[in-house]
Amino acid sequence: MAETTATPARPLVPVRDLAAFAVLALIVLAVFLSQGSVYSLRVMVEAACYAVLTLGLTIQWGYAGLFNVGVMGFLATGAATSMLVSYPTNPDFWNSPGPALVAMFVVKLAICGAAIWLANRAERIGFHRRLKGLLVTAVLIASFVVISWHMTHMADVIESQAGWVGGLGLPVILGWLVAGLVAGLVAWFVGRVCLGLRSDYLAIATLGIAQIIKTFLKNADWLTRGTLTVSPLPWPVPTPANGDFAFARGMYLIVVVIVMALVYLALQRAYYAPWGRMMRAIRDREDAAAAMGKDVTARRREIFVLGCVVMGIGGAMLIHFAQIYDPSGFIDLNHTFLIWVMMILGGAGNNRGAIFGAIFVYIAWTISEPIALWLFHTGAAYAHAWTGWNPPSDLDSRALQMRVFVVGLTITLVLRYAPRGILPEPEARH
Template sequence: MNDTSSRSPRLPLRELLLFAAVAVVVVGVFAVMGGAYATRMLVETACYAILALGLTVQWGYGGQFNAGVMGFVALGGFAATFVSIPVNTAFWASDLPLRLGSVLLAGLAVIALVVAVSRLDRLGVPSWLRTLLAVVVGLVGYLVVISWMRSVAGDIQSRVDFVGGLGLSPLLGWIVGGALAGGMGYFIGRICLGLRSDYLVIATLGIAEIIKAFLKNADWLTRGTATISPLPWPVPEPGDVGFLTARALYLSLTAVMIAVIFFLLHRAYHAPWGRMIRAIRDNETAAAAMGKSITRRHMEIFVFGCILMGIGGAALTSFTGIFDPQGYQPLNHTFLVLVMVILGGPGNNLGTLFGAVLVYIVWIMSGPLALALMQLVTGLGGDWFGWQPGNLDSRALQARVFVIGLLIVTVLRFAPRGLIPEKVARHD
């Protein structure tokens, strides 16, 4: 006779205790740092939570390691900026849009021509000759188009500074950011998802740096190192309703987004599609033997994760109010998100949210706490031994990396599957 009591749902005591502890920490931050500071921290935490959910879809669901989260965050930030900032009337009143459009059409024509040449083998052309012709056509076309592009870009910078934006809603920019990141993910996936997983790591890492370099040097499009600010918010801004109210409204918007994303991911995880994805993750050979399309499912997972990263990057950039290509760093926008997923539990959406909140609070508060501790120690050392150390602010910021590293090592040692690990359903 089966023991039915063993099948009754248990109280999630572990999860309740962990989230209660985080809630106590958040209340402490509110009490010590003030409401405006704590609310800003929570908004940024919510944006990082969206990024972490995107990574847990790729890594936790599909076993795909994405080392280029920063690139998709930057794409989302650029899309939010381009869509929402005011229109540059000087640019559109000149002949520059027509010239720029002509160059872009020429670039598309070169790409189409290269693709056509690469398929000449269907007409009986030897493969070596097809490859040679494709390389020659691509190289010549690139040199011609890039020379035209430099001329147009130089004129844009000298005459109107940069192209400006579209002056539309920031929320539309967030959607475009997700679509742009998803499109880039599709491009990477078409090349790399059919190969071994280590090629995906190399490709995403390289593409992220290429995206950052392009945005940094395309002064005609992004103003490069000159940055673009201020960026409009999708909610009333601090100048209209005050810092605390505006940030609370922004937090409410991001919380609704997280709730919707969490609900959709939860449904997908427990649906047949989710079980199929996890089966592919755990044993590709067995899944392929059952007739599952491995590459297609990998593509779906990777693109969907990139879309979430683009949306999160767009929301984060809009909140900070400035688009600075140099501000996207692998430490902040790739490694930190990876730590959130590892600490919370890959493949567990609730664990990912917990990891995002905990890691970002530790990341933000470890600097002020380290500075206070250093000031206390150096004060005592100055009284007793005559110490006079300098540059404490910089050292306190560096302490954040040490604290995060110590945290992740501790978790990997005592909870290698995360603090809230993935629960694999067992069926008799």
């Protein structure tokens, strides 16, 4: 990342960008011509969803230098939230004691949160420091017992009487917005704990929270049906139920591209605004920015939350398109590290770079599966013909693991040889 604290001048003709996107257009055209429009539209919708996710990551890393290894967690939070908001209601649940239990749960959660908040401020109302420690511990333990007992009881009642809570049956677009808000809320808590400390801690904590969110979604049968999966998720446009896939996917693509364009325009504006300049100042010269009176930690939290809001929306769009909500389908490789590759390859801190990287890498990713299988099968066939070596029976699953290696290799190579990516962040002109 270049030290671009001053406001970069916007170049008149972005030659590099034009060239990159022209090449990308050719690749997309080739995909459409060779694969047909139904399949290609699917790839393009998913690529556009990934572009939104990458835009969320590029502001965290590119604008502010925050290392988030838990993209999957925020994506999954967004997907689950949006599913709950937009899926049709479950009448069994509303006719059972479930809603009252859930309402009580929220009340208890709020009371416990307030109690913890107060206990942490006990010294202001005249408690000694040691006494405060005891008080905080007691309140934490009490809250844990109350919450976990209530949750076990609630889960039992709902699972036995209604199966699961079901959705709220609200419009899908509203679901996406709430998805962003909830992902942002989770990010706020993570940021509150980790952002005052050095950047490595954020990486560790986001890695942990992503695994925990996935575990929770997989096991919370009462809330999200766990591993039983929820389908079909509604679309904001007519679903391809009548069989016209090309039209339905085309409509979905338009919606996703509109969201992507809105996010892009907002972020582009933010980058050149004083706010973006301040973020870059904090990234490049933290001490100087702090000396100028910027609240470094609060600003970082701000951009971390904002990035996660975008990720939540992107995750919701991605999962709604697949029409099936399956918590086992959230994978670190596809939903965290692939997005990292898109971002650093495209150019961290450059919004057009993020979009370019997302579409380019996603197309490469979709064709990498048949290529990896073909390479391994051909190799195994030759090896068998020449040496009589018998390939292991799980050759296919092994061949796909080669893609993990390639993702890792790309990250290390880009970091070493092209740390600024294909479309670098604009240079500062003083």
